[in-house]
Amino acid sequence: MYKVRRWVVRHSQAFETIYNWLEQGLVKLHPVMQKIGYQRLEKPVAIFEKLCKGLLFDCKMCGDCALSATGMSCSMNCPKNIRNGPCGGVRQNGNCEVQPEMRCVWMDAWQGSQSMRAGKQIHAVQLPVDHTLQGSSAWLRKVREVVVKQEQSSK
Amino acid sequence: MIFHDEPTPGEMLPILEGHTSAGRLERVLRAGLFAVTSELSPPDSADPQEVYDRAQIFDGFVDGMNATDGSGANCHMSSVGMCALLTRIGYAPIMQISCRDRNRIAIQGDVLGGAAMGVTNMLCLTGDGVQAGDHPQAKAVFDLDCMSLLETIRGMRDKGEFLSGRRISTPPKVFLGAASNPFAPPHDFRPYRLAKKIAAGAQFIQTNYCFDVPRFKEFMARSRDLGLLEKVFILPGVGPMASAKTATWIRNNVPGIHIPDTVITRLAGAKDQKREGQKLCVELIQQLSEIEGVSGIHVMAYRQEEAVADIIKCSGVLQGRTPWYPGRDQQRLQESYKT
Structure with missing residues (x-):
């Protein structure tokens, strides 16, 4: 929902904290999830994730989530799907060139990132979206990434 | 007789040390000369002569011509097609690549082909x-964005790899450019976005129409603070407005173009609005060329292409230099025989 996602951006710092907790919690659950099998978890978790993130961020389930680097404003809501915005077409009132009634997703991203502790991530260049991940759970993917990183650093 | 910088169509000039391309635009910019580029609007036609006629208007005044790629989302001859024709006779076009109409497979193919x-x-x-x-019913692609496109082509050139990691036997040796719009909000983020483009591989920047000089100066000062000006060549965009009415229409209908009220009032108050628009353009070029970090100018004179030569001449930015064009040196040779 448009209003909810704008509200989230205004509270980006709180959502950053919640997201960090969520990540830590899920990483702790890794041994359990591994036992159940990620493959088996994929579908139910993706449905749950879609519900939560759909409500909060108007998530499009690209599966390649970059919310923490975009001020908690989902860049897939940009009509041009720009992962490194804002484009040069932003109207003088800060609205989108394609949808004049909508606030530019990247205006929000810049605003949101400024109150986040890891807000500097907005300056990193985002690589092209991996479209094979469409519809899959970004949370489960992230957990596995973090676990792999932890294992590598402990070696 | 062939002069040192006269290209033989179909044969590349050598790549100089420290350069990434064999192109004349990179040579001019790296030599510290003030570069001039212009927008070449593609015809709605399959006649090659129309492309040559449009290019010829700029002969002797520009170092590069932008072959636009469906600009304004209107359908015209393709950028690749125009470049194929222009390179045949030795022109050095700037091939625009937009992410709207093609995915990463098509774009990378066009980069190699180009x-x-x-x-x-x-x-x-x-x-x-x-x-x-003119085709709002079309499906927009946007598989990549400008930033990931820069990264992709840089990877092709420097690593010799497609995005997939597959090897390219002869990488495309190209000079990479990007656009910037210092006049669109959020203004405080624009210099940072420029930094991102440079990090992604941009070597030169052409900006949108620049009418608001104070705003541009501020953008350049912030970019200097971020240490960006040594890393990139910046060519602000300018163009003559045919009348106050045109300027107002463009301001209201073309995304990303900011024209201050003062410009419109000045045009509206003039007897010959077209002439005044060109005069204003000359003044802007002169003002912009004085700003630290400006390496050249990009002229967008849609439907006033014939005025570009005069505008550049009046502004004096070429300082007596005649950029190469097909036949330039033969003409000089003939003149020297006569005298």
């Missing part, structure tokens, strides 16, 4: 949304 034809400059754009043009 480079093989002798295109040495490529400008990476996201592109206007389809709603802006």
Whole structure:
């Protein structure tokens, strides 16, 4: 929902904290999830994730989530799907060139990132979206990434 | 007789040390000369002569011509097609690549094809949304964005790899450009976005129409503070407005163009509005060329292409230099025989 996602951006710092907790919690659950099998978890978790993130961020389930680097404003809501915005077409009132009634997703991203502790991530260049991940759970993917990183650093 | 910088169509000039391309635009910029580029609008026609006629208007006044890629989301002859024709006779076009109409497979293919034809400059754009043009029913692609497009082509050139990691036997040796719009909000983020483009591989920047000089100065000062000016060549965009009415229409209908009220009042108050628009353009070029970090100028004179030569001449920015064009040196040779 448009209003909810704008509200989230205004509270980006709180959502950053919640997201960090969520990540830590899920990483702790890794041994359990591994036992159940990620493959088996994929579908139910993706449905749950879609519900939560759909409500909060108007998530499009690209599966390649970059919310923490975009001020908690989902860049897939940009009509041009720009992962490194804002484009040069932003109207003088800060609205989108394609949808004049909508606030530019990247205006929000810049605003949101400024109150986040890891807000500097907005300056990193985002690589092209991996479209094979469409519809899959970004949370489960992230957990596995973090676990792999932890294992590598402990070696 | 062939002069040292006269290209033989189909044969590349050598790549100089420290350069990434064989192109003349990179040579001019790296030599510290003030570069001039212009927008070449593609015809709605399959006649090659129309492309040559449009290019010829700029002969002797520009170092590069942007072959636009469906600008404003309107359908015209393709950028690759125009570049194929232009490189045949030795022109050095700047091939624009927009992410709106093609995915990463098509774009990477075009990059190789373009480079093989002798295109040495490529400008990476996201592109206007389809709603802006004459085919609003079209499906917008936007598989990549300008930033990931820069990264992709840089990877092809420097690593010799496609995005997939597959090897390219002869990488495309191109000079990479990007666009910037210092006049669109959020203004405080614009210099940072420029930094991102440079990090992604941009070597030169062409900006949108620049009418608001104080705003541009501020953008350049902030970019200097971030240490960006040594890393990139910046060519602000300018163009003559035919009348106050045109300027107002463009301001209201073309995405991303900011024209201050003062410009419109000045045009409206003039007897000959077209002439005044060109005069204003000359003044802007002169003012912009004085700003630290400005390496050249990009002229967009849509439907006033014939005025570009005069505008450049009046501004004096070429300082007596005549950029190469097909036949320039033969003409000089004939003149020297006569005398």
